[in-house]
Amino acid sequence: xxxxxxxxxxVVGHALEGRQSAFGELLxxxxxxxxxxxxxxxxxxxxxEDLAQEAFIKAFNALDRYDPSYKFSNWIFKIAxxxxxxxxxxxxxxxxxxxxxxxxxxxxxxxxxxxxxxDGGETPEEYTESxxxxxxxxxxxxxxxxxxxxxxxxxxxxxxxxxxxADIMELPLGTVKTYIHRGRSELKELLQxxxx
Amino acid sequence: MTQHAxxxxxxxxxxxxxxxxxxxxxxxxxxxxxxECARCRSEVEGxxxxxxxxxxxxxxxxxxxxxxRVMAGVPxxxxxxxxxxxxxxxxxxxxxxxxLRQLRxxxxxxxxxxxxxxxxxxxxxxxxxxxxxxxxGHPGTDRIQGLLEGSLxxxxxxxxxxxxxxxxxxxxxxxxxxxxxxxxDQLGHLPAPAGFRSAVMxxxxxxxxxxxxRRRSLSPLRRTLELAGRLRPRSSRGWLVAGGLGxxxxxxxxxxxxxxxAHPLLSLGGIVTLARWRLTEWVLGSGEAALGHLAxxxxxxxxxxxxxxxxxxxxxxASMVVLAAGxxxxxxxxxxxxxxxxLIASRHEHRPS
Ligand SMILES: [Zn+2]
Ligand SMILES: [Zn+2]
Numbered sequence: 001x002x003x004x005x006x007x008x009x010x011v012v013g014h015a016l017e018g019r020q021s022a023f024g025e026l027l028x029x030x031x032x033x034x035x036x037x038x039x040x041x042x043x044x045x046x047x048x049e050d051l052a053q054e055a056f057i058k059a060f061n062a063l064d065r066y067d068p069s070y071k072f073s074n075w076i077f078k079i080a081x082x083x084x085x086x087x088x089x090x091x092x093x094x095x096x097x098x099x100x101x102x103x104x105x106x107x108x109x110x111x112x113x114x115x116x117x118x119d120g121g122e123t124p125e126e127y128t129e130s131x132x133x134x135x136x137x138x139x140x141x142x143x144x145x146x147x148x149x150x151x152x153x154x155x156x157x158x159x160x161x162x163x164x165x166a167d168i169m170e171l172p173l174g175t176v177k178t179y180i181h182r183g184r185s186e187l188k189e190l191l192q193x194x195x196x
Numbered sequence: 197m198t199q200h201a202x203x204x205x206x207x208x209x210x211x212x213x214x215x216x217x218x219x220x221x222x223x224x225x226x227x228x229x230x231x232e233c234a235r236c237r238s239e240v241e242g243x244x245x246x247x248x249x250x251x252x253x254x255x256x257x258x259x260x261x262x263x264x265r266v267m268a269g270v271p272x273x274x275x276x277x278x279x280x281x282x283x284x285x286x287x288x289x290x291x292x293x294x295x296l297r298q299l300r301x302x303x304x305x306x307x308x309x310x311x312x313x314x315x316x317x318x319x320x321x322x323x324x325x326x327x328x329x330x331x332x333g334h335p336g337t338d339r340i341q342g343l344l345e346g347s348l349x350x351x352x353x354x355x356x357x358x359x360x361x362x363x364x365x366x367x368x369x370x371x372x373x374x375x376x377x378x379x380x381d382q383l384g385h386l387p388a389p390a391g392f393r394s395a396v397m398x399x400x401x402x403x404x405x406x407x408x409x410r411r412r413s414l415s416p417l418r419r420t421l422e423l424a425g426r427l428r429p430r431s432s433r434g435w436l437v438a439g440g441l442g443x444x445x446x447x448x449x450x451x452x453x454x455x456x457x458a459h460p461l462l463s464l465g466g467i468v469t470l471a472r473w474r475l476t477e478w479v480l481g482s483g484e485a486a487l488g489h490l491a492x493x494x495x496x497x498x499x500x501x502x503x504x505x506x507x508x509x510x511x512x513x514a515s516m517v518v519l520a521a522g523x524x525x526x527x528x529x530x531x532x533x534x535x536x537x538x539l540i541a542s543r544h545e546h547r548p549s
Contacts, residue, residue, distance in 0.1 A: 015406075
């Protein structure tokens with residue numbers, strides 16, 4: 001079966017007929033995009049692998065309930081993003097609540113991490129990390145609030161329109177625009193701190 | 197973001213654009229192309245960087261008004277106003293550029309630009325060291341970003357482009373944003389780990405999914421049940437209304453059945469036999485004759501019911517009590533829970549779980 005000509009909706013149709021190869025086609029279309037999003041969100045490749053696999057497993061096992069009037073890519077990104085954000089929230093609760101008073105959403109995290117931004121004198125592990133994820137811009141993205149990160153990655157890596165991002169993130173359009181603009185402003189600032 | 201509406205400008209044009217040597221119309225064309233083309237953006241970025249290293253950025257030949265503004269904003273730590281421009285006028289462009297940069301880095305970083313997305317929240321120093329806005333006229337950084345990524349509506353795009361044509365300050369800002377936007381567009385995808393697919397498929401029950409999908413697509417009953425499920429009351433008040441509305445016809449039907457079957461000559465079996473007999477006749481006989489039979493059957497039942505009522509006052513009284521109670525309950529429930537629209541509210545979600 002040759003799927004390359006078919007759009008996602010038709011491939012899903014074949015998958016629902018029980019064809020393993022159609023699931024494979026959906027994976028080959030979205031495993032890299034989904035994994036890329038998740039790994040840039042959690043900045044831990046093996047954890048990202050688990051979360052991205054979880055997203056596909058969840059989506060595929062519920063494929064019979066997928067609404068074909070909805071874009072498959074938006075659906076899979078929504079599932080992956082929900083899983084990832086849930087994970088980050090849980091992790092934050094586990095770590096932050098122990099040693100820090102709960103401050104403004106995400107601010108403590110951002111400030112803390114900003115100190116670790118590689119700046120010429122990187123520690124060895126930061127160095128390998130920034131190598132793996134392509135250097136300073138990746139590291140800077142890693143220091144944004146998770147919501148900003150998702151929005152910016154969906155915008156620039158996936159080329160999604162703002163309203164699609166709003167749909168995937170289940171947020172109002174205006175909020176998404178603000179996240180993206182603020183996120184970029186923070187990135188610009190972070191990158192300038194490093195090069196200055 | 198990958199399909200290009202316009203062809204790539206030739207290398208010379210991009211270089212000239214980076215050097216601000218293009219006439220406004222041609223520059224606008226390139227600008228428009230850059231909005232949709234990461235490749236050309238990065239080429240322009242390269243030229244801009246090169247020019248910057250040579251300290252021959254034409255964009256840094258400022259207007260007199262801009263220079264005045266810069267000088268007016270210099271705090272006391274800076275060289276005395278008035279001397280710097282003159283020295284700069286005589287100095288080679290490279291020195292002038294450096295001087296201006298230095299001056300701009302001394303400027304107080306008050307607030308953001310008008311309409312900037314980060315204007316809410318704590319005031320943060322502007323790392324670009326850009327001069328504060330002149331009036332309200334400059335587009336905010338959100339607009340500049342929108343211009344660079346091609347997300348502005350045509351009307352706003354036109355306004356921002358027109359502004360940039362006349363405002364070297366904002367062109368600087370756009371130039372500062374361009375490298376970041378280009379780098380973000382170049383992020384791309386990372387390879388998925390080996391064995392990703394097989395790990396996923398090992399935990400997907402393809403046959404079960406297909407079976408559920410098949411059942412779903414074949415059974416209209418299931419769809420009816422789902423629809424009923426969506427119309428089902430969602431609160432105890434909703435159930436009260438449904439109960440009240442249902443009580444009246446239920447009670448009336450029950451009363452009629454009781455009254456009819458209470459007739460000594462009428463049994464349930466007898467009614468079924470009669471119905472079967474009439475139905476057979478309907479099927480065998482002509483339509484017209486059958487219609488006649490149906491009319492006589494209906495009339496017969498009505499007469500039988502009236503006779504039953506006359507001859508069996510006990511069950512009749514009981515059914516009237518039930519009927520009255522049902523009606524009263526319905527009316528009471530309806531009065532209590534109006535308005536009804538709140539019951540119909542139901543949300544449809546795309547969430548998978
Ligand atoms: Zn191009
Ligand atoms: Zn301006």
